[in-house]
Amino acid sequence: MSRFKIFNTLKDNKETVDKISDDNNKSLHKDISKNISEVKQMLGNSFDIVTREIKIGETNSIEAVVIYTDGLVDKDLVHNYVLETLMIDVRKAESEKKINSDQELYNFIKNSTLTTVELKEIDIFPDLYHHLLSGDTIVLLNGFPKGFAVGSRGWEDRGVQEPSSQQVVRGPKDAFTETLRTNTALIRRRIKDPNLWIETQKIGKKTQTDVAIAYINGLVTEDIVLEVKQRLNKIDIDSILESGYIEELIQDEAYTPFPTMYNSERPDSISAGLLEGRVAILVDGTPFVLLVPALFIDFFQSSEDYYQRSDIGSLIRLLRFFAFFLALLTPSAYIALTTFHQEMIPTTLLTSIAAQREGVPFPAFIEALIMEITFEILREAGVRLPRAVGSAISIVGALVLGQAAVEAGIVSATMVIVVSLTAISSFVSPTYNMAISVRMLRFGFMILAATFGLYGIILGLILMVLHLTGLRSFGIPYLSPMAPLAVGEQKDALIRAPLWMQTRRPKLISQKDKIREKTEKPKPTRQ
Amino acid sequence: MSEKVRISGAQFAILVIMNVLGTAIIIVPSIAASFGQQNGWFSVLLATLFGIGLVFLYYLIDNNHPNKNLYEQLEDLFGKWIGKFLSVLFIVFFFEIAIGNLRVMGDFIITQILVNTPIEVIMLLAVITCLIAVRMGIEVISRTAEIFFPYTVIAIILLITLVLPESEITHIQPVLQNNIAATLAGVIPLLGYPFLELVVMLAIMKHVNKQKAGRGFLVGMTIGGLLLTVVTLMCLVVLGSDITARNVYPTYVLGKKISVADFLDRIEILVAIIWFFTIFFKITISFYVVAIGVSHTLNLKNYKTTTIPLAYVIMVFGFFASPNIISTRIFLSSTWIPVSLIFGLVIPIVMLVVGFVKKKI
Amino acid sequence: MNQKVVHLLCIVVLCISLTGCWSSRELSELAIATALGIDKHEDGYKLTVQIMNPGEIAGRQLTTRAVVTTYSTTGKTIFEALRRLTTITPRKIYLAHLRIIIFGQELMEEEGLANSLDFISRDHELRTDFSLAIAKDMSAEDLIKVLTPIEKVPADKIFSSLKTSQDNWAPTKVVMLDELISSLTSPGKQAVLTGLYISGKPETGNHIENVQQVDSPAKVHLDHIGVFKGDKLVGWLNESESKGFNYITDNVLNTVGWVECDQTGTISVEVFKSNTKLTGLADNGTPKITIDVKSEASIGEVACQIDINDEKKLTEIEQKLEKKIEEIVNGSIAKAKEFNSDIFGFGDVLRRFEPKKWETWKENWSEEFQNIEITVNADMKIRRTGTTTESFIGKIEQKKEKDE
Structure with a gap:
């Protein structure tokens, strides 16, 4: 096996291609018009499929056809390196008597005419369709039951932009795009190690989506790669439109509110994960790249932690955990304290809360529920509306609703404070999917608090932790390195130790090539 | 029983601490003080020393059959039928620990926290939580304990340091002058509760690395006993x-102090919550050990089969275990002592002796 | 796996269906009690409870309604009376935020403390952070009804003045429940409680005009420490004796004392640090107690001609102060002996120092208490002289003499 594995979109993957049609090995016909009509029929005369029938050779002796999907191909490339060469170069060559037979013509076209890097012979229809619809240009010659797929992919691309979901103050500002090739390039640009291997396969019977697995050979545990591949192979679905599909189909535990796979649109986050020995799953058509195994603490880490000073990075991480618990428990703690354990509230505070609650018509639980649901509605509205309107609506809505509700005596001012605190805390999480879990669980805790007070909350917490400790992400305990405790791993868990201290890679994820660096504690070389 | 699970030494130590502290931390001071009065702490200290002695006994027993749990050892040592009989007795003993602690927990919550809530509901919720934990297996239980342990210890240390300004050394003076006999007598109920109850750990000790088990047990017992003393x-x-x-x-009441x-006060419910963590693990471990015991005795393949019926039984027995809170106290300081002595001390010693004799032969 | 989901579902369904039952109480269903008064009544007890009106304290629109309201009822037992209160209160009374419990003097003298205390210590809602006091020469009910300025809630006023006067003046003592119970049950100690009374016109105390005037017509005073024997009130210590009591029990944080200097006037000092050590000894079968009071003070007021820059003079003042403390302490002890009540816990001291002998004295401690030999050693150090050194009074006097 070669140490170099060049990523090649044209690389045939029989397994997946085989899935596409029932007559999966139907060969091309010798007669070109038959081929053309079959293609046209199959594709329902779709108007974006362009067929250009040409005659090549000095005497226009050979009929040929160029088929491509408009919009998916680089038209310049088709003009310059396919049509032009076919029509002009072949004629020249023939006039110089280099070509004597049809077979020679075929080889000449294959070897000397089509001056593109990617060229592939095809001889069955499924291959033809696949390449055609992936943006390759198909060249068929009359009299040959085979043809060429010329790599001419080139479509309108969003271009590399700033990440919209995970922003940083300091750190690279590029983000993955919808194009798989761009995304792999973004990773390669960061890791110029030959051991970075990227394997690809196609998933989705109808969408034929390219899904790539990237990992650094030698760092990654083979079992995990194998497990990822096996789980991917088990997927039998018609379409993959986003990496969320993959995530849902291959996660360890189906019934859990917690994400067991990390996703990011930041190439630096994904590269850091690869360098720790994780496996990235890139899906064509989405900027969100999956990273496995993912631990609970990963969702509280931002790549910026590593770019800023370690002390502030550590503090901010602790703050995120604190905010996580605030977002999870503030409303339920409020309910429990005001309806069950009033003795815990200092007298003066109790007096002012009680004064506000005089005249509020709802029990604290209902009050909290109304406010939380209102807030969730506002947030959802803010996300879906056009960006300019969205933020305005959500701010104005919250302010107006909150203020008016308090003044009308429907909710107490304390409740508004509680809900706002919860909301702000839930925005602290650097990953969106953990924030969603918290939003969901919060309501469960509120119900528990309204029924059993702090006892309910504690039971809920125990259940939650039980569930979390029981979870695994690709074989790695979800709560590690906290449970099971790994003392050495604490350097990059709740806190972020200085880089020169983190000499080893996380050993839970990968046992190979443990030493990450040998930098000593920085100090002036000359005293 | 077929599960291939490993518990680390630290996790085992944590489970031991949780088992020492569970319920005991909130009741032991009262028992100790009612015997030795101002020397009550000394009773607890003596009991801790005894508990450390027990660790060696249990360690030796486990060392004889490092890869067998308590029930398997009993059958090995005494033959199939006597062994099974003793297993059943032990199961009843552990069962009693589970329901006793469940009841104590229920009573406490009803008395102090949720006064008008029916105790059945409180206990039911706790049992369901324990059931879920037990079904997830000992590995998950011990990892969960690992998560909650720091909070438990921090809370106890906080409790101790925050009430320190309120302390008056005159309350325990004269040190060890009066009531010496009563102080020594006070050791006995403290042995039964909680130290001898730790025989329960023998049933899960096989999951721990052989070298680490003894040390974990010792460390756990020492820390647990010292925390109790403090x-x-x-x-x-x-x-x-x-x-x-x-x-x-x-x-x-200490938490109320x-x-x-004038700001950080009225937080005694937090004491109760922390204590709830310890008792949760105590009940869960007892429940788990009962479950594996029952399935072992009945030769079932998977202990999970028995968990749901056992949960019902624990619930019902917990509810009918004692007519009122007084009888629980009387039970702990009378009947429980000989019972726990037999199961925690006498039978283990016999096991050890038989084990040695068998080895010699 | 499905099993787990089913379990969780069960819990959720259970929770939802049970929401709003049992122990939950909305804040708007609670009447937060701040003070409780217990008096003797022919039916048993008369209970007066002071309830806070939160809307008047922290609401957005304050009206002129009173910030607290009181309800009284009687009952055979305190528990019964408390529950009977629900027939006249709009909400359930919530005792966890109680600041003070006041006992009527009559109840304390005739019936004693014990029966009332059991409920207080047993009820789960009552905490232990409230203080207890006696309404001196009046019923607790009258005392609780007085409205107070500045502190809107009268119970807060009493609670905080108890604390500030104990911390800055030392003639009162904040007694909390635990301490009271342990002194009642301890064989070597008797209980004390601070007394409260109303000065001025008690009848206007419960009118709103009491807080509308600059000089309130009815004021709550705290003074005097009530001495118990067993659980019955037997008498009162006056201000100086109360101070002596606090000196002996090491309860002086900060206080002011004065002595005469020469013949011309007085000099007052602020005692900012005071430490008392009690040691017990059995001397030929008689109990002996040594009281060492170590205080540090600074000069607070010089109202006489004296050169405080003179060290000798300073020592003189120190000695005078020491003597004065000894007098105060002895006076306090004499009064306690008069009541034959060991409020200082001398018995406890002896138990600690002479545990063997204590066993023999324990049985008839009230007699032994009379025979107790007490030595008082006061030690006063003046550390600072305030912001000025020599007083200008001397200069003024000299000027007067010159003018003459």
């Missing part, structure tokens, strides 16, 4: 022996 000492020093003995839950700068 908490008892603080109760005595802050509240005085009279109030400590008079209160059903002196540690909770926390008042830092």
Whole structure:
């Protein structure tokens, strides 16, 4: 096996291609018009499929056809390196008597005419369709039951932009795009190690989506790669439109509110994960790249932690955990304290809360529920509306609703404070999917608090932790390195130790090539 | 039983600590003070020393059959039928620990926290939580314990330091002058509760690495016993022996004494919550051990089969275990002592002796 | 796996269906009690409870309604009376935020403390952070009804003045429940409680005009420490004796004392640090107690001609102060002996120092208490002289003399 594995979109993957049609090995016909009509029929005369029938050779002796999907191909490339060469170069060559037979013509076209890097012979229809619809240009010659797929992919691309979901103050500002090739390039640009291997396969019977697995050979545990591949192979679905599909189909535990796979649109986050020995799953058509195994603490880490000073990075991480618990428990703690354990509230505070609650018509639980649901509605509205309107609506809505509700005596001012605190805390999480879990669980805790007070909350917490400790992400305990405790791993868990201290890679994820660096504690070389 | 699970030494130590502290931390000061009065802390200390001695006994037993749990060892040592019979007795003993602690927990919550809630509901919720934990297996239980352990210890240390300004050393003076006999007598109920109950750990010890098991047990027992001693000492020093003995839950009263700068006060419910963590693990471990015992005795393949029926039984027995809170206290300081002595001390010694004799032969 | 989901579902369904039952109480269903008064009544007890009106304290629109309201009822037992209160209160009374419990003097003298205390210590809602006091020469009910200025809630006023006067003046003592119970049950100690009374016109105390005037017509005073024997009130210590009591029990945080200097006037000092050590000894079968009071003070007021820059003079003042403390302490002890009540816990001291002998004295401690030999050693150090050194009074006097 070669140490170099060049990523090649044209690389045939029989397994997946085989899935596409029932007559999966139907060969091309010798007669070109038959081929053309079959293609046209199959594709329902779709108007974006362009067929250009040409005659090549000095005497226009050979009929040929160029088929491509408009919009998916680089038209310049088709003009310059396919049509032009076919029509002009072949004629020249023939006039110089280099070509004597049809077979020679075929080889000449294959070897000397089509001056593109990617060229592939095809001889069955499924291959033809696949390449055609992936943006390759198909060249068929009359009299040959085979043809060429010329790599001419080139479509309108969003271009590399700033990440919209995970922003940083300091750190690279590029983000993955919808194009798989761009995304792999973004990773390669960061890791110029030959051991970075990227394997690809196609998933989705109808969408034929390219899904790539990237990992650094030698760092990654083979079992995990194998497990990822096996789980991917088990997927039998018609379409993959986003990496969320993959995530849902291959996660360890189906019934859990917690994400067991990390996703990011930041190439630096994904590269850091690869360098720790994780496996990235890139899906064509989405900027969100999956990273496995993912631990609970990963969702509280931002790549910026590593770019800023370690002390502030550590503090901010602790703050995120604190905010996580605030977002999870503030409303339920409020309910429990005001309806069950009033003795815990200092007298003066109790007096002012009680004064506000005089005249509020709802029990604290209902009050909290109304406010939380209102807030969730506002947030959802803010996300879906056009960006300019969205933020305005959500701010104005919250302010107006909150203020008016308090003044009308429907909710107490304390409740508004509680809900706002919860909301702000839930925005602290650097990953969106953990924030969603918290939003969901919060309501469960509120119900528990309204029924059993702090006892309910504690039971809920125990259940939650039980569930979390029981979870695994690709074989790695979800709560590690906290449970099971790994003392050495604490350097990059709740806190972020200085880089020169983190000499080893996380050993839970990968046992190979443990030493990450040998930098000593920085100090002036000359005293 | 077929599960291939490993518990680390640290996790085992944590489970031991949780088992020592569970329920005991809130009741032991009262029992100790009612015997030795101002010397009650000394009773706890003596009992801890004894508990450390017990660790060696249990360690030797486990060392004879490192890869067998208590029930398997019993069958090995005494033959199939006597072994099974003894297993059943042990199961009943562990069952009693589970329902006793469940009941104590229920009573406490009804008395102090959720006064008008039916105790059935409180207990039901706890049992369901334990059931879920037990079904997830000992590995998950011990990892969960690992998560909650720091909070438990931090809370106990906070409790101790925050009430320190309220303490008056005169409350425990004269040190070890009066009531020596009563102080020594006070060791006996403390042995039964909680130290001899730790025989329960023998049933899960096989999952621990052989070298680490003994050390974990020792460390856990020492830390647990010392924490218990310190908490008892603080109760005595802050509240005085009279109030400590008079209160059903002196540690909770101790929590009420926390008042830092007139701001950080009224936080005794947090004490209760932390204590709830410990008792949760105690009930869960007992429940788990009962479950594996039953399935072992009945030769079932998977212990999970028995968990749901057992949960029902624990629930019902917990509810009918004692007619009132007084009888629980009487039970702990009378009937429980000989029972726990037999199961925690006598049978283990016999096991050890038989084990040695068999080895010699 | 499905099993787990089913379990969780069960819990959720259970929770939802049970929401709003049992122990939950909305804040708007609670009447937060701040003070409780217990008096003797022919039916048993008369209970008066002071309830806070939160809307008037922290609401957005304050009206002129009173911030607290009181309800009284009687009952055979305190528990019964408390529950009977629900027939006249709009909400359930919530005792966890109680600041003070006041006992009527009559109840304390005739019936004693014990029966009332059991409920207080047993009820789960009552905490232990409230203080207890006696309404001196009046019923607790009258005392609780007085409205107070500045502190809107009268119970807060009493609670905080108890604390500030104990911390700055030392003639009162904040007694909390635990301490009271342990002194009641301890064989070597008797209980004390601070007394409260109303000065001025008690009848206007419960009118709103009491807080509308600059000089309130009815004021709550705290003074005097009530001495118990067993659980019955037997008498009162006056201000100086109360101070002596606090000196002996090491309860002086900060206080002011004065002595005469020469013949011309007085000099007052602020005692900012005071430490008392009690040691017990059995001397030929008689109990002996040594009281060492170590205080540090600074000069607070010089109202006489004296050169405080003179060290000798300073020592003189120190000695005078020491003597004065000894007098105060002895006076306090004499009064306690008069009541034959060991409020200082001398018995406890002896138990600690002479545990063997204590066993023999324990049985008839009230007699032994009379025979107790007490030595008082006061030690006073003046550390600072305030912001000025020599007083200008001397200069003024000299000027007067010159003018003459």
